[in-house]
Amino acid sequence: MRERVSRAPTRVVPRRALFTVDLVLLAPRGKHLMLLLARAATNGTKERWLLPCDGPKKSESVEAVARRLVRDVVDRDVSWFEQAGAFGDAKRHAVTADVSICFVGVVPAQTQARPGFTWHPIADAALLPPRQLGMLETALVGVRNRMDYAPVAFRLLPEEFTLSELQQTYEMLLGRRLHKASFRRALQAAWLVEPTDEWRSEGRGRPAQLFRYAPRRRRGNRRGVRFDLLSG
Amino acid sequence: MRERVSRAPTRVVPRRALFTVDLVLLAPRGKHLMLLLARAATNGTKERWLLPCDGPKKSESVEAVARRLVRDVVDRDVSWFEQAGAFGDAKRHAVTADVSICFVGVVPAQTQARPGFTWHPIADAALLPPRQLGMLETALVGVRNRMDYAPVAFRLLPEEFTLSELQQTYEMLLGRRLHKASFRRALQAAWLVEPTDEWRSEGRGRPAQLFRYAPRRRRGNRRGVRFDLLSG
DNA sequence: GACATTAGTAGCAGCGCGCTACTTATTCGC
DNA sequence: GCGAATAAGTAGCGCGCTGCTACTAATGTC
Numbered sequence: 048m049r050e051r052v053s054r055a056p057t058r059v060v061p062r063r064a065l066f067t068v069d070l071v072l073l074a075p076r077g078k079h080l081m082l083l084l085a086r087a088a089t090n091g092t093k094e095r096w097l098l099p100c101d102g103p104k105k106s107e108s109v110e111a112v113a114r115r116l117v118r119d120v121v122d123r124d125v126s127w128f129e130q131a132g133a134f135g136d137a138k139r140h141a142v143t144a145d146v147s148i149c150f151v152g153v154v155p156a157q158t159q160a161r162p163g164f165t166w167h168p169i170a171d172a173a174l175l176p177p178r179q180l181g182m183l184e185t186a187l188v189g190v191r192n193r194m195d196y197a198p199v200a201f202r203l204l205p206e207e208f209t210l211s212e213l214q215q216t217y218e219m220l221l222g223r224r225l226h227k228a229s230f231r232r233a234l235q236a237a238w239l240v241e242p243t244d245e246w247r248s249e250g251r252g253r254p255a256q257l258f259r260y261a262p263r264r265r266r267g268n269r270r271g272v273r274f275d276l277l278s279g
Numbered sequence: 280m281r282e283r284v285s286r287a288p289t290r291v292v293p294r295r296a297l298f299t300v301d302l303v304l305l306a307p308r309g310k311h312l313m314l315l316l317a318r319a320a321t322n323g324t325k326e327r328w329l330l331p332c333d334g335p336k337k338s339e340s341v342e343a344v345a346r347r348l349v350r351d352v353v354d355r356d357v358s359w360f361e362q363a364g365a366f367g368d369a370k371r372h373a374v375t376a377d378v379s380i381c382f383v384g385v386v387p388a389q390t391q392a393r394p395g396f397t398w399h400p401i402a403d404a405a406l407l408p409p410r411q412l413g414m415l416e417t418a419l420v421g422v423r424n425r426m427d428y429a430p431v432a433f434r435l436l437p438e439e440f441t442l443s444e445l446q447q448t449y450e451m452l453l454g455r456r457l458h459k460a461s462f463r464r465a466l467q468a469a470w471l472v473e474p475t476d477e478w479r480s481e482g483r484g485r486p487a488q489l490f491r492y493a494p495r496r497r498r499g500n501r502r503g504v505r506f507d508l509l510s511g
Numbered sequence: 512g513a514c515a516t517t518a519g520t521a522g523c524a525g526c527g528c529g530c531t532a533c534t535t536a537t538t539c540g541c
Numbered sequence: 542g543c544g545a546a547t548a549a550g551t552a553g554c555g556c557g558c559t560g561c562t563a564c565t566a567a568t569g570t571c
Contacts, residue, residue: 271457484567516567536548
């Protein structure tokens with residue numbers, strides 16, 4: 048074990064470094080999720096797309112940068128968002144930032160992108176620069192893991208919604224199908240929604256009852272351990 | 280809705296800002312968790328304690344800074360660690376960094392702190408500066424949530440261990456008691472450990488069989504939705 | 512040998528969850 | 542009209558996970 052000189056943290060002098068806040072903004076389109084990308088200047092024939100990003104203005108908090116970014120790229124407030132992590136590995140960033148802090152957010156289906164930004168299928172993002180590609184993957188995993196604990200889907204829907212709409216929103220965000228009866232049973236058990244007196248007929252088929260988000264406090268059990276770990 | 284000028288991200292010029300990597304390093308002591316703090320220079324009568332932190336050296340990745348920090352504060356490698364998030368709110372940081380990226384890690388019980396750093400009960404950390412206090416809370420929640428998916432406890436233990444030791448490690452990290460029979464049943468079902476032929480007698484009581492960590496691949500089910508969300 | 516102490520197990524009861532199969536209510540085609 | 546198609550919503554079975562009580566097993570202490 049080699050010798051080391053211990054440094055008192057008060058003498059730590061943080062180096063000035065370039066940092067950006069990058070945004071993974073998602074919206075439903077039909078049965079799939081779309082991702083907002085920024086058109087980069089086309090130098091030559093190639094057209095490049097990037098995640099929207101920006102640096103901080105003076106004494107602006109990280110979350111403030113993210114909120115400003117959202118306002119810059121779409122015409123409405125973000126329904127839900129949270130930080131997905133900081134990325135400062137060797138992978139080159141689009142604007143050569145030393146560290147990029149990624150936020151992931153969702154906006155409703157009809158949300159208009161501002162000029163210079165367009166919605167793309169997630170698969171189209173494979174051409175992003177390496178660091179942004181890593182961010183996107185982490186962001187998607189992050190939002191799917193948060194679905195059980197944060198009302199992401201409810202924020203995405205209007206005040207009143209049908210249970211089928213709710214389930215479709217969950218399926219889109221989770222990227223997998225859910226079973227109808229099980230979904231509703233779990234939803235009832237969680238005391239998250241209350242029915243309204245209204246019903247909506249959507250073309251053919253039986254009309255659906257409208258619900259609203261009205262969570263009631265519940266006991267937080269969670270005693271044991273799950274042991275869901277994957278690899279060593 | 281006010282007018283906005285859309286900016287192409289290629290024209291984004293990230294501002295140079297001060298940033299640090301801060302470390303929440305945990306170790307078992309008896310039946311409780313200890314936290315490594317750095318003694319700050321005592322100006323006057325007050326003694327202050329801080330989380331270890333440092334800025335990046337040139338072209339050093341965020342994770343590299345964290346690894347270097349660990350080597351600077353204890354005499355062995357970290358058993359497990361991961362990023363806990365970036366903190367860039369208005370709360371004042373100890374060394375006035377604009378953004379602080381928090382890592383949380385664990386080291387075994389006997390780990391020696393280097394000069395200038397000492398182990399403290401978690402409760403003693405209440406006097407940390409505001410941003411570091413927030414980091415600590417997030418870090419603790421983070422490690423507890425990762426327990427189900429990452430072999431944190433197994434990395435903390437020696438090659439061979441008893442199931443009681445394993446359970447105590449889980450209880451310490453989770454901060455709550457677990458039921459013995461349920462813990463072992465779930466552990467068996469997860470195919471995570473295999474018994475050795477050795478038994479260890481620890482003073483009074485029946486000797487305990489030794490196990491080693493030997494995870495086998497399992498099917499990843501996880502179909503439904505949990506609806507564990509807390510508030511609106 | 513009685514007792515304390517720790518390791519480890521058996522089995523019950525309840526609930527969460529996936530699934531199949533059903534009923535109900537509406538539109539469409541004829 | 543009337544049945545087929547379509548979608549909403551429900552009933553209930555079976556199984557596996559989980560919390561719990563209660564037990565057995567093996568050691569040290571007196």
